[in-house]
Amino acid sequence: MADELVLRAQRFFNTTYSGYAGMPKLEENGRTSWAVMYALTRALQLEIGVSPQSNAFGPGTLSALKSKVPSINENTSPSANFTxxxxxxLYCKGYDGGEIDGIYNGRVKDGVSKLKANMGVDSIYPGSSLEPKVVKALLTMDAYTTISGGSDSVRSIQQWMNSRYIGRADYFIIPCDGFYSRDVQKAQMLAIQYELGMADGTANGVFGPGTKAGIKSHPLSxxxxxxxxxxxSAAMIFNRRSGVSFTSSYTSGLASAVSSFQSFLKLDVNGTAxxxxxxxxxxxxxDDTRKGTAFDCADEVTADRAKxxxxxxxxxxxxxxxxxPGTTLDKKIKPGELATMASAGIACFPIYQTFGDYKDYFSRPQGTSDAIAATDAALAHGFKKGTRIYFAIDYDNTDEEITANLIPHFKGINEGMAxxxxxxxxxxxxxxxxxxxVSEAGLSTASFVSNMSMGYSGNxxxxxxxxxxxxxxxxxxVGSGSGLIEIDNDISSGRESxxxxxxxxxxxxxxxxxxxPIFDxxxxxxxxxxxxxxxxxEEGPPDSWLPTGKTKHTTSYCVQFMLSWDSLFTSLARMLKMRKAxxxxxxxxxxxxxNITSIEDLSVPKVNDNFSDACVYDYHNDGVLPDWVTDWGNKLQSLDDCSTGIGQIFGRRAIKARNHAIDLGLLDEAKRDATKDSDVWAVWEKLHFNQSYNISTVPFMHILHAMEKGxxxxxxxTSEANTEKLLQYYQGDTANAAEQAKLRMGMYRIIEDKYQSVFRKYL
Structure with missing residues (x-):
């Protein structure tokens, strides 16, 4: 929602600084953002003679401000524009700033006084003047009141730290928003270093040898x-330990909370700090010197290394x-390696990781595909039923990315496992x-925590x-000579055997x-x-079919799509022991x-695949339509099912095929009822929106057709003659389907005879 006061601030900047080099043009939308704060920072630098201007309020800007105006008020402000x-x-922070008239008046003073009180620095910086460190904090997006989801207890600690340490050279005002963040973590470390007696310039906020040695000399009980x-006690609260209050006295209650924390983390339980x-x-x-009993590694565990x-x-x-795929790193389990580890007395837990280091990799369809590929690989290595596979997310994800990418991905993994x-x-x-x-969403049964990455915001x-x-x-x-191996030293809770x-x-x-991929x-x-x-x-429909219309995808797109899902096609073929082609x-x-043919008469939904999908969507969602059907809103027909998705599969037929697969022990999921609209919609929706679910249903359709036709x-x-029949029955038991199957066999033979049969022999 636009804020009129913020809009005024944006207009002031654009009007005043539009003619200066290096000054951006702000979008006048009434919303506070880093773009606005960066622009105001540049404007301030210009007003006090810092050149060139930049987004960073760094040491040079702070030094110049201290030199020019160590205390800013109605008498010392360098210029009206500075004010x-x-x-x-102040407007952008939610405080009263007057009328942006360049006058440091009573309203500005009240806003500044309230700001400093919220920061916790009003006892150190009394009055309504602005000190350089307060200005630096003002030009950030940090909040100084508890925001949604934040903790008042954490905020009180943030204020205490600001009041106690703001006089130190390298300590800057931290947010007082009730959240433990990267800046708060660094400030916490600086506070410890200051209490250890480290001088300005020596204290750096890093958990290094000097800090470790100092903490070891300050045990508490x-x-x-x-x-x-x-x-x-602040550190306990930052780590969300229940029943702990911010205190200066080490009580038996605090000791009890510490013992619980130690037990949970498999530390020596003694109740002391x-x-x-x-x-x-x-x-x-x-304590990274702790001796773990677990490890993970990318290198083969040979007999000497296992010893x-x-x-x-x-x-x-x-x-x-x-x-x-496509990398040279060879980290997968080698033939005989698991037996070697077992002979040495070492159990193994499997890890599955492909391109897990960026958010766009993760999605529900990809999760489904990964689960099937992981299952195929785990079975090939001999892992027994019930083993836990750890699916890797190897990057620093934000909370928003967890919601948008990772939770859907693990929903897909659970579907794929089934x-x-x-x-x-x-x-x-x-x-x-x-x-x-992910655990709280019920999508995993145990966590392997990447704590080694202490700088990750997710930690x-x-x-x-x-x-x-x-x-x-x-x-x-670990080891030496032929037994030398690089590992990640891990602590085991006992949950994973x-x-x-x-x-x-x-x-x-x-x-x-x-x-x-050389042959793509x-x-x-x-x-x-x-x-x-x-x-x-290459594009458009076949010459003999709807020549005035068009198809959605080109031939090359379809082939590239097939290759992009090759791991899924491969895993399905291997697990179900049928031909990938x-x-x-x-x-x-x-x-x-x-087909996305435009037609005048929409009374026959099957003529247009998009239109058919829209009719089904409309039927099951009471007319609440997504963007892709808006043009047809008043022309949609009542249609409870249609073929949909990559493999153009009906919801009811998919239910029958998947139920049959469950009976055969090929699927592990609850059966659906094809006579219930709710079940038809649940399956149709997955077929339509989840590419890997649709692809994974295709082989079950072939298995169903084989059963139905004896x-x-x-x-x-399977012989070529029977393969052709299966391709026919996928389309229907008609003369046209039989003719189409002969054409499909040409594509089958290219994939199978020229490529896959050769790969099976030599790869």
Missing amino acids: RIIQAA VGSSGTWVQLF DFPTWASLLVSYG ALYAAGYRLGGRYLTNV QAGGYFQVGIYATRNACSR LGFPMPSDWAIDQIKTIN GQKSYNPAPAKEDLDVAFD AELTKDIQTYFQSIGIP LIQTSAIWELRHF MARPGLT
Whole structure:
């Protein structure tokens, strides 16, 4: 919502500074933002002679301000525009700034006094003047009142820290918003360093050797009192330990809370503020000299390495199920490695990670695909049913990204696990915040916490997840010579036991493998050429079908789409022991023929696939329509089901196919009732919006068709004649479908005979 006062501030800046180099033009929208604060910072720099101007209110700006006006008031303000900058900034902070008239009047004074009181610095900086450090804080987006979700207790500590340490050279006013953030964490560390007696310039906010040594010399126990107890109780509150108040007295109640914290983190339980406890409160990895009994690593655990690891006390190790496609890093479990670890007395827990280091990778469809690929890999390595696979999120995610990307991704993982037969449990590797939120959503059963990344915002101020199993704290080397290996030293809570025995290696079968990306362009060209030979151009419909209309996707797009989901197609084919080309042909043929023809008569929904989808959406949502159907709002027909998504599958047929797969033990999910609208919609919606769910349903459709027609289930040795029948029945049992199946067989033969059969032999 626009704020008229903020709008005034934006207009003032644009009007006053539009002719100056380096000054941006602000959007006049009445909303406070960093863009506004940066602009006001530049304007202030211009007014006090700092050049060149920049967004940063750094040491140079602070020094210039201290030199020019160490105390700003109605008598000392350098210029009317300088005062207007202050007034505009007060508006943006939610304080009264007068009329942006350049007069440091009573309203400005009242606003400044209220601001300093909220910061907690009014006893150090009394009165209504503005000190340089207050100006620096004013030109940020920091809040100085408790904001939604914040803690009043945390805010009182923030105010206390500001009042106690603002006189130190490198301490700047921190937010008083009730949240523990990166700036608050650094200020907390500076406060400890100041209490240790470190001079300005030496204290740096880093948890280094001097700070560690100092904390070790300040243990606390029942009866202790003073500033150190305040700092320690503050750290407990920052870590969201219940039943703790900000205090200067180390009471038995505080000792009890400390004992609970120590027990939870597998520290020595003594109720005292010893170094390991301090460290676990101050940085996510805690005391990184702790000896763990668990580890994870990217390198093969050979016999010599396993011996060295066991001798060093390690009994549980994490290893990767797969490599990341297209990279040279070889980190996946090697043949015989699990047996080697088991023989040495080391259990293993599996980790699945592909491109897990940026937010856009994570989505519900990708989660479904990852779960199926992880299941395929885990079964191939011999992991037993019930093993927990840890799916990795290896970047510093924001809370908003957890909501928008990660939780949907783990919903997809759980769906994918069910679609792959429900063999394995879901674990998560991520920051504290991501682990906790995914767990609280019921989407994981244990957390492997990336505490080694102490600077991640997802670890700062967030408590350890209640279901933590593995705590990753430091990369170290273990062993020597042929036994030398680099590992991440991990603490085990006991929740994860891993495996020490494994199923026998699957019998050698002629299973499909991943498509070699070297041949991407060649495959695309082959399918384009074939399609053109049967009257299907690169774009648009076949020559013999709706020549005045159009299809949604080009041939090359469809082939590239197929290749982008190759890991899913491969995993489905391997787990279900059928030919990948069969699944790909049915899915991609339908995708290429998706029709968005514009027609005058919309009374026949099947003529237009988009229109059919819109009719179904309308039927099940009482006329609440998404953007893509707005043009047809008054022309939609009553339609409770239609073919939809990549593989163009009906909701009811998908229910029947998936129920049949459940009966065969291929799926682990609750059966649906095809006579219930709610079940039809639940499945149709997934078919329409979740690409991997739709792709994963295609092979179950083939299995259903085989059963209905009295054919053997499609497998690795299905004849070409029966493959053609399966392709026909996917479209229907009609003469036209039979003719279309002959055409589809051409695409099948390209994928199978020229590529996949060769890959199976040599890759």
